[in-house]
Amino acid sequence: xxxxxxxxxxxxxxxxxxxxxxxxxxxxxxxxxxxxxxxxxxxxxxxxxxxxxxxxxxxxxxxxxxxxxxxxxxxxxxxxxxxxxxxxxxxxxxxxxxxxxxxxxxxxxxxxxxxxxxxxxxxxxxxxxxxxxxxxxxxxxxxxxxxxxxxxxxxxxxxxxxxxxxxxxxxxxxxxxxxxxxxxxxxxxxxxxxxxxxxxxxxxxxxxxxxxxxxxxxxxxxxxxxxxxxxxxxxxxxxxxxxxxxxxxxxxxxxxxxxxxxxxxxxxxxxxxxxxxxxxxxxxxxxxxxxxxxxxxxxxxxxxxxxxxxxxxxxxxxxxxx
Numbered sequence: 379x380x381x382x383x384x385x386x387x388x389x390x391x392x393x394x395x396x397x398x399x400x401x402x403x404x405x406x407x408x409x410x411x412x413x414x415x416x417x418x419x420x421x422x423x424x425x426x427x428x429x430x431x432x433x434x435x436x437x438x439x440x441x442x443x444x445x446x447x448x449x450x451x452x453x454x455x456x457x458x459x460x461x462x463x464x465x466x467x468x469x470x471x472x473x474x475x476x477x478x479x480x481x482x483x484x485x486x487x488x489x490x491x492x493x494x495x496x497x498x499x500x501x502x503x504x505x506x507x508x509x510x511x512x513x514x515x516x517x518x519x520x521x522x523x524x525x526x527x528x529x530x531x532x533x534x535x536x537x538x539x540x541x542x543x544x545x546x547x548x549x550x551x552x553x554x555x556x557x558x559x560x561x562x563x564x565x566x567x568x569x570x571x572x573x574x575x576x577x578x579x580x581x582x583x584x585x586x587x588x589x590x591x592x593x594x595x596x597x598x599x600x601x602x603x604x605x606x607x608x609x610x611x612x613x614x615x616x617x618x619x620x621x622x623x624x625x626x627x628x629x630x631x632x633x634x635x636x637x638x639x640x641x642x643x644x645x646x647x648x649x650x651x652x653x654x655x656x657x658x659x660x661x662x663x664x665x666x667x668x669x670x671x672x673x674x675x676x677x678x679x680x681x682x683x684x685x686x687x688x689x690x691x692x693x694x695x696x697x698x699x700x
Contacts, residue, residue: 414616414696422693431689435682442499449479451497453647456488463488464665482671485656491668494652495675501648503679505561506630509568514623517573521580522607526588531581538578541571550633551642559645568630576622583618584611617694624687628680635676649676 422428456462462484465473470480470490482491524534553567587593588611596606612619637643638650639657652672659665692698 417696417699418690418693421698422690425689428686428689431682431685434678435686438499438679438682439503441496442503446493446497446500449493451490451493453489453494454487456484459488464659464662464668466664466667483667485668486659491671494647495649495672498647498649498652498672499675499679501561501644501646502631502634502650502676505564505568505634505644505648506627506683508565509572509630510623510627512565512569513573513576514619514626516569517576518580518612518619520573521577522584522612523604524577525581525584526607526611527603534577534581538574541574542578546571546575547633547637550637554637554642559643561644561646564634564644568633576626579622580615580619583615587611587614617691617696620694621688621691624684624691627687628684631676631680631683 462470462473463486465480465484467481467483470483471477474480479490479492482495485491485494520534524530549571550564550567553570554563557563557566584607593606593610596610631649634643634648635650635653638648638654641654643650643654645651649672653669653676656665656669656672659668660670
């Protein structure tokens with residue numbers, strides 16, 4: 379051993395030193411810092427397909443909100459030109475020259491179907507986002523309190539059992555008939571009881587986790603029911619809430635389109651209204667493009683919103699962050 383140290387050309391004191399022990403330092407955990415939402419987006423964008431779908435969604439929203447602002451859409455601009463009505467895309471381009479406006483042909487008024495679709499998309503998407511924001515906010519908060527408070531549970535179960543037995547579409551239809559078919563009438567009709575089913579779903583999830591040890595400890599320490607629901611329960615259910623939101627947003631577009639198709643849609647020129655007015659074109663030879671264009675766009679918007687929401691909900695599950 380001494381021979382080996384001499385070969386190194388250094389003394390034993392230089393090679394070996396005493397390392398002091400600190401109880402405080404030994405308690406520190408040298409683990410990387412964890413950020414929940416940073417991990418969510420890291421998992422979400424790890425899948426290249428999500429980037430493609432998100433890009434499609436951004437393009438759809440850009441066309442729905444920006445395109446109508448930079449174009450002067452006039453629904454009745456070609457009304458008196460009979461040769462401009464019900465044209466296929468190539469016929470419209472042949473008549474008016476190549477332009478993005480004529481990519482989907484013309485409608486019954488000689489108007490650009492392309493411009494009409496994006497003007498209608500803005501109304502339909504806005505309706506879906508506003509209704510989803512209202513219903514999810516009210517539904518999640520009420521559902522958390524409903525599931526955690528047994529007194530509230532007794533009252534809310536009676537309300538739910540009465541209202542849930544009334545068909546949702548029938549309730550919306552009656553309200554539209556009584557109040558009118560404006561944009562905000564539809565918002566009220568879709569939200570006045572729409573939050574209740576969301577609240578019941580959240581209540582069921584809360585009941586499963588409300589009696590866990592940390593919630594019982596919080597209750598014993600005097601923490602209020604609302605604070606326990608907001609701080610202890612809802613953060614635990616983030617992935618469930620995001621997944622639920624993914625199904626809610628497209629459903630409002632579907633409701634609007636369906637009600638318009640049966641003649642009870644909005645007075646505004648939404649996607650549903652376009653489909654309703656082009657219903658006769660579906661079976662008229664040479665006019666089919668007027669009907670299937672808004673149908674295709676509404677389907678694409680609904681599917682893209684749903685897929686983005688579902689994949690974001692999967693990424694919100696902490697078990698996928700490993």
